[in-house]
Structure formats: C-alpha cells, structure tokens
Amino acid sequence: MIEPVRRIDAEVVPFLARGCAILGTGGGGEVYTGSLMSLQALEEFGPIDVVTLDDLPDDGLLMPIGMMGAPTVGIEKIPSGREGVVLRDHVERLTGRRVVAAMPSEIGGSNGLLPVAWAAQLGLPLVDADSMGRAFPELQQVSQHVVGRRPDLIVLTDVHGNLVTLGATSGEWAERVGRAVTVAFGGSSAMADFIMPVGEARGAVIEGSISRAVAIGRAVSDSADPLGALVEAVGAVRLIEGRVVDVERRTTGGFARGTVVVDGTGEDRGRALRIEIQNENLVAFDDGAVRACVPDLITVVDAVTADAIATEMLRYGQRVAVVAFPCDPLWRTARGIETAGPRAFGYDFDYVPIEVAGARA
Amino acid sequence: MPAPDLRIGIDVGGTNTDAVVLDGAARVVAQAKTPTTPDVTTGIRAALALVLEAPAVDRSRVTHVMLGTTHATNALLERRRLGRVAVLRIGAPATRAIRPLFSWPEDLRRTVSAGEAVVGGGVDFDGREIAPLDRDAAARFLGSTGAEADAVAITAVFSPVAHEHELRARELAHELLGPEKVVSLGHEVGSLGLIERENANVLNAALTDVAHGVGEALTEALREHRLEAVVFFAQNDGTLMGLDYAMRYPVLTIGSGPANSLRGAAYLTGCDDAIVVDVGGTSTDIGVLVGGFPRESSTAVEIGGIRTNFRMPDVLSIAVGGGTILTEDAGGVRVGPRSVGYELERRALVFGGATTTLTDAAVARGRARIGHHAPPDALAALFEAALGHTDEALADGVDRMKTGRAERPLIAVGGGSVVVPDRVPGTSEVLRPENHDVANAIGAGIALAGGRWEGVIHLDGNRRAGLDAARKKACTRAVEAGADPSKVAVVELDEVPLAYLNQPAARVSVKAAGPLGWI
Numbered sequence: 076m077i078e079p080v081r082r083i084d085a086e087v088v089p090f091l092a093r094g095c096a097i098l099g100t101g102g103g104g105e106v107y108t109g110s111l112m113s114l115q116a117l118e119e120f121g122p123i124d125v126v127t128l129d130d131l132p133d134d135g136l137l138m139p140i141g142m143m144g145a146p147t148v149g150i151e152k153i154p155s156g157r158e159g160v161v162l163r164d165h166v167e168r169l170t171g172r173r174v175v176a177a178m179p180s181e182i183g184g185s186n187g188l189l190p191v192a193w194a195a196q197l198g199l200p201l202v203d204a205d206s207m208g209r210a211f212p213e214l215q216q217v218s219q220h221v222v223g224r225r226p227d228l229i230v231l232t233d234v235h236g237n238l239v240t241l242g243a244t245s246g247e248w249a250e251r252v253g254r255a256v257t258v259a260f261g262g263s264s265a266m267a268d269f270i271m272p273v274g275e276a277r278g279a280v281i282e283g284s285i286s287r288a289v290a291i292g293r294a295v296s297d298s299a300d301p302l303g304a305l306v307e308a309v310g311a312v313r314l315i316e317g318r319v320v321d322v323e324r325r326t327t328g329g330f331a332r333g334t335v336v337v338d339g340t341g342e343d344r345g346r347a348l349r350i351e352i353q354n355e356n357l358v359a360f361d362d363g364a365v366r367a368c369v370p371d372l373i374t375v376v377d378a379v380t381a382d383a384i385a386t387e388m389l390r391y392g393q394r395v396a397v398v399a400f401p402c403d404p405l406w407r408t409a410r411g412i413e414t415a416g417p418r419a420f421g422y423d424f425d426y427v428p429i430e431v432a433g434a435r436a
Numbered sequence: 437m438p439a440p441d442l443r444i445g446i447d448v449g450g451t452n453t454d455a456v457v458l459d460g461a462a463r464v465v466a467q468a469k470t471p472t473t474p475d476v477t478t479g480i481r482a483a484l485a486l487v488l489e490a491p492a493v494d495r496s497r498v499t500h501v502m503l504g505t506t507h508a509t510n511a512l513l514e515r516r517r518l519g520r521v522a523v524l525r526i527g528a529p530a531t532r533a534i535r536p537l538f539s540w541p542e543d544l545r546r547t548v549s550a551g552e553a554v555v556g557g558g559v560d561f562d563g564r565e566i567a568p569l570d571r572d573a574a575a576r577f578l579g580s581t582g583a584e585a586d587a588v589a590i591t592a593v594f595s596p597v598a599h600e601h602e603l604r605a606r607e608l609a610h611e612l613l614g615p616e617k618v619v620s621l622g623h624e625v626g627s628l629g630l631i632e633r634e635n636a637n638v639l640n641a642a643l644t645d646v647a648h649g650v651g652e653a654l655t656e657a658l659r660e661h662r663l664e665a666v667v668f669f670a671q672n673d674g675t676l677m678g679l680d681y682a683m684r685y686p687v688l689t690i691g692s693g694p695a696n697s698l699r700g701a702a703y704l705t706g707c708d709d710a711i712v713v714d715v716g717g718t719s720t721d722i723g724v725l726v727g728g729f730p731r732e733s734s735t736a737v738e739i740g741g742i743r744t745n746f747r748m749p750d751v752l753s754i755a756v757g758g759g760t761i762l763t764e765d766a767g768g769v770r771v772g773p774r775s776v777g778y779e780l781e782r783r784a785l786v787f788g789g790a791t792t793t794l795t796d797a798a799v800a801r802g803r804a805r806i807g808h809h810a811p812p813d814a815l816a817a818l819f820e821a822a823l824g825h826t827d828e829a830l831a832d833g834v835d836r837m838k839t840g841r842a843e844r845p846l847i848a849v850g851g852g853s854v855v856v857p858d859r860v861p862g863t864s865e866v867l868r869p870e871n872h873d874v875a876n877a878i879g880a881g882i883a884l885a886g887g888r889w890e891g892v893i894h895l896d897g898n899r900r901a902g903l904d905a906a907r908k909k910a911c912t913r914a915v916e917a918g919a920d921p922s923k924v925a926v927v928e929l930d931e932v933p934l935a936y937l938n939q940p941a942a943r944v945s946v947k948a949a950g951p952l953g954w955i
Contacts, residue, residue, distance in 0.1 A: 107743075108631070111534045111538055111539055115534055147628060147892075147943060150628070150629045150630065150631075151628055152594065153527075153593075154530065155528075155531070234531075235529055235566075261560035262560065392835060
C-alpha cells in the first residue's frame with residue numbers, strides 16, 4: 076500500500092526526483108535542473124499541498140502542465156519560473172473559469188519536478204495524478220487521448236510570456252503543431268494541455284502518480300537493498316542483472332534511437348537482454364523473444380544504488396539491473412495499446428503484458 | 437656547451453610529490469620523490485631542489501618546467517585564499533527559476549560571493565538574442581558590488597553558441613572598475629549546461645589569487661635555482677597551458693593528476709590504447725587511454741560540493757594500495773581500507789616494521805623483491821587470501837572501465853604497482869615500464885599544449901563550415917595555451933545531434949593539441 080503524499084517540501088524533493096527518474100524509463104530529461112527549480116520555489120513560496128480529485132470542486136479547472144522540447148535547451152535556457160502563472164492567467168481569461176489545481180502532465184523525468192516549482196508560485200495544490208504514469212515522447216501519448224478527449228485547448232508559452240493557444244482536432248495534430256511552436260520559441264516551451272473541469276477528470280487521468288514516485292524514491296533511498304526495495308515498491312519483474320556489453324545510438328527525426336545489450340552475471344550468467352530505445356526504453360528482447368514492451372515500463376538502474384540510468388548515460392561495462400513493471404490499466408485498453416503499444420512505435424508484434432511476457436523463462 | 441634541451445616535470449599527488457628531468461629525447465635523466473606537504477608549495481620546492489642535485493642535470497640546459505598541482509583543489513576544499521566574486525548572469529527573463537549559486541554549500545557561497553545579479557540578454561540555441569543585453573542593469577550591479585569584489589564572473593545563456601554579450605559585459609566591467617579588474621567569462625571556462633558553466637566560471641574567478649600565488653612561488657623557486665625556464669601547468673584533460681593562460685583559467689588545473697599519470701603511461705610504453713592502473717600508497721586509480729589521451733567522464737563532476745561540467749578523466753578509484761593494511765578476524769581476511777601511506781618503508785614487515793601490508797603479500801608471493809626482511813611463512817595463508825581479494829578487485833575494476841570487448845594491454849604504474857599480478861582477466865598483457873613510479877611527473881613533462889571548444893552548430897547545409905569553424909576555435913585556444921601554431925592538430929571531435937527537435941543542430945566538442953612552441 077502506497078502512503079499518500081499530502082504535501083511537498085524541500086525534504087520530499089530528492090525522493091520525488093529519484094522516483095521520477097525511475098518512472099522516466101530512460102527518457103524524460105534529467106531531474107537535477109527541475110529539482111533545483113522546485114527547491115528554490117519551495118524556499119520562496121512555501122510547501123505545496125498535494126490533493127486528490129475528491130478534495131476539489133467539480134466545476135473548478137484542472138490544469139496539467141509540463142515542458143516540451145529538447146533537454147539540451149532545458150539545461151541552458153532555464154525557465155523564468157513565471158510560466159505557470161502565465162499559463163494559468165491565460166487559461167482563466169480564455170475560459171472565464173477558475174483553475175483550482177495543477178497537475179504534472181508527465182510524471183517521468185524532469186516534467187515530474189517542474190510542476191512543483193510552478194504550483195508553489197501559483198499557490199495552487201497539485202493533484203496526485205498525471206497523464207502518463209511514466210514518460211512518453213509524443214503529446215498524444217496521454218491518458219486523456221486514450222479515453223477519447225480532444226485536445227481542444229492547449230496553451231504554450233515561453234520565458235518572455237509569448238502565448239500560443241492551440242485548438243487541435245486530434246492528439247496527433249497537437250503534437251505536430253506544438254512541436255513547431257516549440258522550435259519557434261527557441262527549442263523549449265511550457266505547456267498546459269487537456270485542461271478540463273475536475274468533475275470530468277475522473278478516469279481521464281492516472282491517479283496516485285506523485286505518491287507513487289515519492290514512494291519509489293523513498294524505498295530506494297532508505298533501503299540497504301535498493302534494488303530489492305525498487306522491485307517490491309513497483310511490483311517489478313527483474314529481467315536481468317548484469318553488465319552493459321554493447322551500446323549503439325543514432326539520432327533520426329528528432330529521436331534518439333538505439334539498442335543496449337546487457338550480459339547476465341551471477342544467476343543470470345549465460346543470458347543476454349537486448350533493449351531497444353527511442354528516447355525511452357521501448358522493448359526488451361531475450362534471445363529474440365519479447366520479455367517486456369511499451370506501454371509497460373522498462374527501466375535500467377544501477378545494480379547497487381538502483382538509481383535510474385538515462386539512455387544517453389548508458390555505457391559499456393556498467394553494472395545494471397533491468398526491471399519492468401506494469402503500466403496503468405488505462406494503457407492496456409484497446410485504444411491505450413493503439414496509442415502507445417509496440418505498433419505505435421513501428422513494431423510488428425502485439426502487446427504482451429509484463430505479467431505474461433516477464434514470466435517466460 | 438650542450439644545447440638547452442632539458443625539461444622538468446613535477447606532479448603533486450595525495451601522498452608524494454614527484455619530479456623528473458627529461459632530456460631532448462624525453463628520456464628520464466633524474467627523478468625525485470618527496471612527501472606532499474600541507475601547503476603544497478614547500479613539497480614542490482623540495483622536489484625541485486632534490487632533482488636538480490642529480491649530477492646528470494646541468495641546470496643551464498633546462499628550458500621548461502611543467503607543474504601538475506593540487507593548489508586549486510585544496511583551496512576549494514579548505515575554503516582558503518578564495519577571492520570574492522561579483523556574479524553576473526546574462527539571461528533574463530529566462531533562468532530566474534534558479535538563481536546564481538543556489539546549489540552551493542552556504543559557507544562557500546558566503547566566502548566567495550560579493551553579490552549576484554541576473555540581467556537581460558543571452559541567446560537561443562540558434563544564436564538569436566533572447567533579449568538585448570541590459571547594459572543599465574549590468575552597470576548598476578557592477579557599480580554597486582564590483583568595487584569590493586576581487587573579480588567578476590560573467591555567464592550568459594548559450595554563450596558557447598554566441599558569446600557577444602559576455603564580451604560586451606566585460607568591456608563594461610573594465611570601463612567601470614578599471615582595466616586591471618579580473619573578469620572571467622563563461623564561454624572560456626565551461627561548456628553547455630548553464631548552472632554548471634556558471635559554477636565553474638565563479639570558481640575560476642575565485643581562484644585568481646591562489647593561481648597568482650603558485651605562479652609567483654614557482655617563478656621565485658626558479659630564480660633561486662637560476663633556472664631560465666618557461667613554466668607550464670597541467671590541465672585536467674592531459675594537456676598543458678602556459679603561465680599566463682593558467683593565471684586566467686586556474687580552475688582547469690583541478691583534476692590534472694590522474695590525467696598526467698595516464699599520459700605518462702602512454703609515453704613510457706608507446707601504447708595509445710590501454711587500461712592504466714596507477715597504484716599509490718592508499719588507493720588505485722584505474723583509467724583508460726584512447727588515442728593517447730585519457731577517456732573523459734560523461735557524468736557531471738563535483739568539485740568541493742559544487743557541480744561543474746568539466747571534462748575530467750574518467751577514473752575509478754578503489755581502496756587498494758601498496759600500503760594497504762591486512763588484518764584477519766573471525767570474518768576472514770580484510771584488505772584495507774586503512775593504509776600506512778608514505779610510511780611504508782618504516783612500517784611494513786619487509787622493511788622491518790610491525791604492520792602487515794599488501795606490499796608484504798606481494799613480496800611473499802614473489803611479485804616483488806623489495807625490503808630487507810623476508811615476510812614470515814606463518815602468514816602465507818593470509819597473504820594468499822589478501823592477494824586473491826586484491827586481484828579480484830582489480831579485475832572487477834578493469835572490467836568496469838573497459839570500453840569494449842576487445843582486450844587491451846594493462847599498464848601498471850605508480851609506487852605500489854608491484855601488487856598488480858602478471859595476468860589480469862580481460863586484458864591482453866600487463867606492461868610494467870621503466871620509471872613507472874614517476875609516470876605522473878613524466879606525463880606532466882611530456883604533455884602537449886591543448887585547448888577545447890564546445891558549442892552548438894547548425895546542420896542545415898552548412899555542417900562542414902560549422903565543423904571547420906569549431907576546429908579552428910579549438911586550435912586557436914591550443915595556441916593561446918602555448919602550442920606551436922604550425923604543429924597544432926585536432927585530437928578529438930565529438931558531434932551529438934540534439935534530440936526532441938525536428939530542426940537539425942548538433943552539440944560539438946573539439947579538442948586540439950600540439951607540441952610546445954618556443955616562446
């Protein structure tokens with residue numbers, strides 16, 4: 076049972092950061108910059124409340140927020156900190172309704188941290204939820220899209236306060252236009268999308284994400300056996316423990332693609348696992364057989380500390396463990412699999428849940 | 437009279453300060469080892485005096501002195517002699533979400549900062565201005581805090597792409613505070629990653645006084661010994677920089693030790709691709725040579741609790757050295773982590789002492805012939821178990837550091853390297869070059885002068901021109917650092933496309949190096 080997080084202060088941030096990195100499944104951007112932003116905002120504006128949908132009025136607006144763009148830009152042109160306020164003011168002006176809470180749109184990677192900084196400045200609570208339960212590369216790969224909502228109101232802003240309001244007919248269009256706006260903004264933008272009344276958010280968002288990230292971070296930080304603690308905290312299958320023996324990378328169409336091979340050691344000696352990557356870890360193969368695949372989560376962690384290793388940090392010789400764990404049930408619906416299953420990433424095979432694929436020896 | 441052709445390499449280590457004199461063919465003419473002193477400078481002077489006493493050394497023939505020192509590292513760790521810095525960031529309205537020095541330990545921030553400001557300016561990744569440089573705000577800040585500051589550190593957003601705003605702000609600082617005020621610029625010190633570059637830049641400015649202290653002490657020592665030599669400092673990437681350059685970029689001396697020993701190992705064996713195992717008294721550093729230079733770490737490097745983005749040598753340290761103490765209890769044989777350090781020749785069994793060390797085990801098992809007492813047979817089982825543990829730790833460390841499946845030679849250097857076995861799994865052979873115990877000082881002595889440039893280039897049709905410009909900038913820096921302009925060459929070029937953007941751009945890092953020019 077995960078203990079619900081009710082408040083985020085400076086003490087919680089490092090745990091949240093470790094958890095977000097693990098839920099980033101190799102992508103989602105580094106969590107260091109977001110941690111510093113959060114710590115500064117919490118110091119300046121005080122701790123933030125974390126609430127459930129039931130704590131909020133049904134007719135108030137829920138505003139999911141996050142950054143879109145290149146991580147390299149994010150570590151150089153750091154946000155102004157006012158992005159959340161600019162987005163909220165604009166949304167309220169456009170809709171004539173009050174925003175009562177914010178929410179991370181993506182709990183995995185840096186986007187799990189930035190909303191903490193913005194919520195602190197806004198003086199708003201964060202809803203204990205997100206739109207992915209992990210990290211995904213594209214804008215339409217969110218829970219709201221899976222349940223059939225259209226992104227009819229997306230607001231993008233930059234450090235200057237420039238605003239673009241986007242009414243997209245589909246998630247795919249939102250991705251295409253949003254990406255172009257992001258480039259025009261200088262490679263990164265702050266975004267609020269799938270803004271909706273609290274009453275309509277039930278079932279359309281993935282609840283408990285913040286508590287889950289913090290619980291994961293605490294488990295690996297407090298334990299003498301971080302890897303065991305991680306496995307227990309998320310109900311993971313240990314796919315392999317071993318060392319990285321091959322890393323291959325290439326960048327095509329704005330995505331970092333590649334493969335990583337982990338050679339088993341100890342009990343896993345004689346086995347090897349191949350992971351295919353497109354910004355995030357997509358599929359794990361064992362001797363040609365799928366052992367885990369999207370939308371389930373596949374994370375490569377340090378074998379000793381259980382800290383997540385981002386795909387760009389993978390190197391020959393690292394001692395790692397690869398764990399996989401179940402995605403939110405929403406992703407296992409027909410439309411969820413269509414949006415973020417293996418075929419959505421160009422693979423010619425059907426989704427096999429980790430409970431089935433992971434058990435194959 | 438013989439031609440002036442001698443150079444002196446000095447390297448300050450944790451336990452010992454080593455000095456060597458090399459001739460024109462880079463052969464070792466003399467060498468010396470003295471304990472490293474708390475103030476560092478005394479040890480350097482002692483090593484220099486010792487090595488100059490050697491009969492083979494004609495001091496009138498000494499042309500260069502190369503120094504790898506830990507002054508800057510120690511100053512940061514001990515918070516001593518650090519200057520006060522006016523910290524100016526150019527990037528508003530961006531970047532306000534993390535203020536300058538936010539992540540610093542409070543005591544270091546109080547010691548170093550004379551004040552911080554974020555003013556308008558900076559550029560995007562494609563070089564377009566985020567905002568015009570806010571000269572008025574910069575002038576107000578410099579006017580109010582600049583006078584009491586020893587130095588100014590100016591860091592602009594994406595300055596590795598375009599550094600115009602940093603240059604203009606420096607001009608302004610010199611106008612307001614006088615031309616002699618020390619001003620450090622972000623694009624000259626660090627690479628992409630604003631917070632890390634700003635941190636490195638502020639540290640650099642704070643170390644100005646320390647650097648001048650070392651420079652003066654060394655110049656003074658040379659004068660005492662009547663040496664008319666040119667002084668170079670070792671940088672953290674295994675290359676050298678001239679005195680003037682080192683005075684401007686003292687922060688680049690941090691971490692030069694491991695780089696020196698790697699370069700020395702390459703030189704002594706003629707082997708450019710290898711694993712280098714440097715065994716000291718207390719610990720062992722394992723590094724990798726790629727094309728004759730240290731492989732660099734891909735993760736952020738913390739210096740005294742401050743995160744920077746320096747290209748430090750990728751080194752794995754394990755707590756095993758020649759002086760490591762061996763004990764046995766109910767749990768079995770323990771190897772370290774305590775060590776007798778520089779007291780090996782007094783406390784080890786083979787030197788008549790009472791402490792059982794790893795060196796005793798190496799002698800007992802026939803790996804070394806040193807000392808004048810035979811290690812007792814009664815401890816045979818202990819020695820065997822201890823070496824077994826050590827071999828395993830070394831093999832594991834080597835395996836972690838390997839760059840690929842291919843088996844490369846292992847080069848064993850350092851005073852404690854007798855503990856390294858003749859076969860290490862995953863390596864093709866174990867090389868033990870002559871003079872391996874002063875490989876670090878030799879590495880400093882034979883190094884090339886080097887420079888680096890890192891930034892973003894755009895790939896739309898102009899990739900070649902962009903890469904050429906990057907190469908040229910790196911070569912210019914190497915020449916500024918002291919390389920011979922006619923022999924400087926690019927030794928490394930890294931190009932990483934930017935992900936999550938559908939506009940072609942790449943992050944490029946170029947390193948150039950060349951033999952020292954005659955100044």
